[in-house]
Amino acid sequence: MILFEEVSKSYYTGQQALQNISFRLEDGEMVYLRGRSGAGKSSLLKLINLVERPSMGRIMVDDISLGGLSERGMQLYRRRIGMIFQDYRLINSRTVYDNVALPLVICGRPPEEVRKRAMASLDLVGLLEKRNYYPLQLSGGEQQRVGIARAVVNRPRIILADEPTGNLDHDLSLEILKLFLRFNRSGVTVIIATHDNTLVSACPRRQLVLESGRLIQDIPAAAPQAAQAGGSAS
Amino acid sequence: MRMARRSGGTGTFLYRLFGRPLEMLKSSFAMMWRTPIRTALTIAVIAVSLAVPVTLYLLYSNATSVTDGLHEDSRISLYLKRTVTEDRGRALAESMKKREGIKSARYISSDEALVEFSKTTGFTEPIVYLAENPLPAVVEIIPDETVSHSAEKAKALLQELLKNQLVEQGKIDVDWIKKLNALADMLRTLTFGLGVMLVLGFILTVANSVRIDLTDRRDEIVVEKLLGATDRFIYEPFMYASFWYGLLGGLAAWWVNEVFMVCFDSSVQELAKQYTPDGFDLTFLPVSAAGLMILFSIALSMIAARTALGYVSRSVEPE
Numbered sequence: 001m002i003l004f005e006e007v008s009k010s011y012y013t014g015q016q017a018l019q020n021i022s023f024r025l026e027d028g029e030m031v032y033l034r035g036r037s038g039a040g041k042s043s044l045l046k047l048i049n050l051v052e053r054p055s056m057g058r059i060m061v062d063d064i065s066l067g068g069l070s071e072r073g074m075q076l077y078r079r080r081i082g083m084i085f086q087d088y089r090l091i092n093s094r095t096v097y098d099n100v101a102l103p104l105v106i107c108g109r110p111p112e113e114v115r116k117r118a119m120a121s122l123d124l125v126g127l128l129e130k131r132n133y134y135p136l137q138l139s140g141g142e143q144q145r146v147g148i149a150r151a152v153v154n155r156p157r158i159i160l161a162d163e164p165t166g167n168l169d170h171d172l173s174l175e176i177l178k179l180f181l182r183f184n185r186s187g188v189t190v191i192i193a194t195h196d197n198t199l200v201s202a203c204p205r206r207q208l209v210l211e212s213g214r215l216i217q218d219i220p221a222a223a224p225q226a227a228q229a230g231g232s233a234s
Numbered sequence: 235m236r237m238a239r240r241s242g243g244t245g246t247f248l249y250r251l252f253g254r255p256l257e258m259l260k261s262s263f264a265m266m267w268r269t270p271i272r273t274a275l276t277i278a279v280i281a282v283s284l285a286v287p288v289t290l291y292l293l294y295s296n297a298t299s300v301t302d303g304l305h306e307d308s309r310i311s312l313y314l315k316r317t318v319t320e321d322r323g324r325a326l327a328e329s330m331k332k333r334e335g336i337k338s339a340r341y342i343s344s345d346e347a348l349v350e351f352s353k354t355t356g357f358t359e360p361i362v363y364l365a366e367n368p369l370p371a372v373v374e375i376i377p378d379e380t381v382s383h384s385a386e387k388a389k390a391l392l393q394e395l396l397k398n399q400l401v402e403q404g405k406i407d408v409d410w411i412k413k414l415n416a417l418a419d420m421l422r423t424l425t426f427g428l429g430v431m432l433v434l435g436f437i438l439t440v441a442n443s444v445r446i447d448l449t450d451r452r453d454e455i456v457v458e459k460l461l462g463a464t465d466r467f468i469y470e471p472f473m474y475a476s477f478w479y480g481l482l483g484g485l486a487a488w489w490v491n492e493v494f495m496v497c498f499d500s501s502v503q504e505l506a507k508q509y510t511p512d513g514f515d516l517t518f519l520p521v522s523a524a525g526l527m528i529l530f531s532i533a534l535s536m537i538a539a540r541t542a543l544g545y546v547s548r549s550v551e552p553e
Contacts, residue, residue: 049460051552078462091454106463110249150461 001027002048002158002189007057009043009213017043019213021057025191027157030184030221032200033193035210041193044210045160048191049081050074061158079107082151082188086163088143090135096146097122097131103154121153125179141172148179152188159183161192170198177203255474262474265447273479276443280483283436284531285490287429288519292495294421296517310375310392315402318371326400327373335391337378344371370402385412433534440479440535441542444472448546460552469543473536480535484528491519 002025009018018040025031033041046052047059050066059066061077069077090099101118109117122128125145127138135143144164151159161180165173177199184190192199200207209217266273314323323341330339342350347369375395381387388406396404448455455468499516506514519527 051460072464075462075464078460080462083460089453089457089460091457093454102458103461106458106461106467108246108250108254110246111253 001025001060001062002191003058003060004044005058005060007047007054007059009040009047009052010055016213018047018054018210021215023208023215023218025189027189028184028187030180030190030205031192032205032207033191033210034195034200034207036195038212039210040213041195041210042162043213045083045162045191045193048158049083049160050077079103079154080156080158082154082156082159084144084147084151084159084161084164086166088135088147090143090146090150092135094134095131096127096133096135096138099135099146100131100149100153103150107154117153118149121149124152124182125149140167141169141175144168144172144176145179148176152183156188158189159191161190161194163193163195165194165196165199173199174202258470258474259477262471263478265471266475266478269447272443272446276439276479277482277486279439280436280479280531280535281486281490283432283439284484284487284527285494286432287425288487288527289491289494290421290425290428292491292517292519293498294418294425297421298418299517300514310377310388310395310404310406312373312375312395312398312401312404314371314373314400316370318400320371322400323371323373326398330373330375330395335377335381335387337376339376340374342372342374344369347372373401383415385409385415436483436531436534437538440476440538443479444476444539444542445546447472447475448543448550452550455547455550456552459550465547468547469540472539472543476535476539477532479539480532481528483535484531487527487531488519488524491524495519 004021004023007018007021008016010016021040021044033044035041043052047054047066048061050069053067064077066077091102094102097118100121101114104114104117119128119131122131125148127142127145127149130138130142135146138146144167148164151161159180164180165176168176173196180190180192181203194200204221206221207217207219208215209219314326318326320341320343323343327339327341330336344367348367351369376382377388377391381391392404392406395401458468495516495518502514502516
């Protein structure tokens with residue numbers, strides 16, 4: 001469960017990124033965060049991943065108040081979140097395999113477990129054959145799939161995707177979307193920040209629509225997902 | 235959602251204890267290998283920073299061992315009055331031995347003094363023609379270390395000895411002791427001062443190398459932080475790299491020191507032959523001391539790296 005209670009975020013420059021945001025996501029939901037560039041989608045994801053802290057309000061994830069987490073607690077918390085970026089954020093000096101294995105290495109898993117799970121994750125996104133390639137030797141779609149494999153390798157309960165198809169064409173975007181649906185079906189909560197209408201229309205789910213840092217609409221998913229959606233716009 | 239999952243088991247424990255450090259040693263070496271010129275320069279600076287003070291200290295030690303021998307030669311000659319008989323002169327020498335600050339005392343009769351003079355100067359013929367032996371009997375005194383290393387104490391001892399009524403006059407050359415001590419002091423101060431400056435240079439070099447390495451890997455560190463890496467995890471490769479810097483720098487310093495000492499040894503031998511047929515055994519850096527130097531180098535390098543990491547990594551945060 002992810003709960004936002006009257007959350008606001010402003011930066012030291014005075015820019016108000018989010019204003020009075022409240023919503024609730026249940027476990028296993030898949031949600032689109034929609035809005036134009038600068039609407040606050042990325043800021044909202046950063047708050048969930050603790051890259052930023054809210055200026056006001058409270059964020060709860062599985063009954064844990066994120067505001068009260070220590071540095072160490074934050075590090076452990078981030079390990080349970082799968083983060084996917086528009087610009088992939090891959091380490092270009094490391095192979096595809098090393099990139100995917102990184103979250104497990106960070107957790108201190110033994111090499112055998114790292115190998116098995118990284119290979120399984122690469123197999124899941126169809127890049128097992130290219131595990132020894134370097135990211136810059138891959139296409140954009142493939143790099144994003146590496147990013148997805150890295151995000152899911154540690155079996156997160158929540159996946160945050162920030163414009164995951166922003167740099168991809170239509171077909172590749174749908175391919176990536178299928179992966180998200182697959183994870184969601186296995187019970188993972190998926191939040192996708194996007195301004196790509198084709199994704200939403202190809203696979204309708206609950207939508208949180210942001211505009212100028214405000215949550216202006218909470219559109220429930222069409223049946224059968226409608227029954228799962230429990231949030232409401234403030 | 236559970237905040238932390240414990241990955242237990244003996245395999246994990248053994249991996250963390252041995253496997254991971256071994257991996258880090260390999261990967262940090264590979265990281266350094268990717269920038270060979272920067273790495274070589276850093277190691278070279280470390281080597282020079284360590285080798286210069288260590289070599290200077292060795293030279294100081296060698297010089298001290300030579301001057302210790304010279305101090306033993308800082309004798310006091312007490313010229314006895316002509317009226318003093320040989321028995322009284324010998325008794326005086328015996329009594330001198332018991333005095334504080336005196337290592338040994340030897341009576342040299344005027345005849346023995348003449349023979350010694352003839353031997354050392356080669357003036358045999360002219361002395362034969364003299365009506366009588368012009369040399370007085372002498373009590374030759376070798377002060378102990380407490381006196382021989384201090385010109386003031388040696389002078390004070392001489393003044394004490396001159397009070398004896400059997401003594402006509404006494405002689406000691408204290409100026410050269412002063413000069414020698416001043417020279418040794420200067421060398422010691424120079425070694426210490428240079429050592430401090432070069433060690434500071436060492437620390438700054440390692441810290442700067444780590445800073446550059448960290449800046450180069452900024453994007454990588456941001457990703458690692460986003461994935462939940464601890465500071466320890468992020469610091470690890472840099473700490474292991476600093477271990478390599480320290481180890482390789484220490485070994486290079488030893489090598490530089492040995493090369494210098496070997497070159498210097500041949501010059502010293504040439505010089506020593508002019509004074510003594512036995513030559514002079516230059517003391518090289520003992521293996522145990524070299525080991526300590528390498529350990530010091532590793533420790534200093536890791537401390538420098540840790541300090542730099544603490545400051546620099548704070549500026550690398552996900553945005």
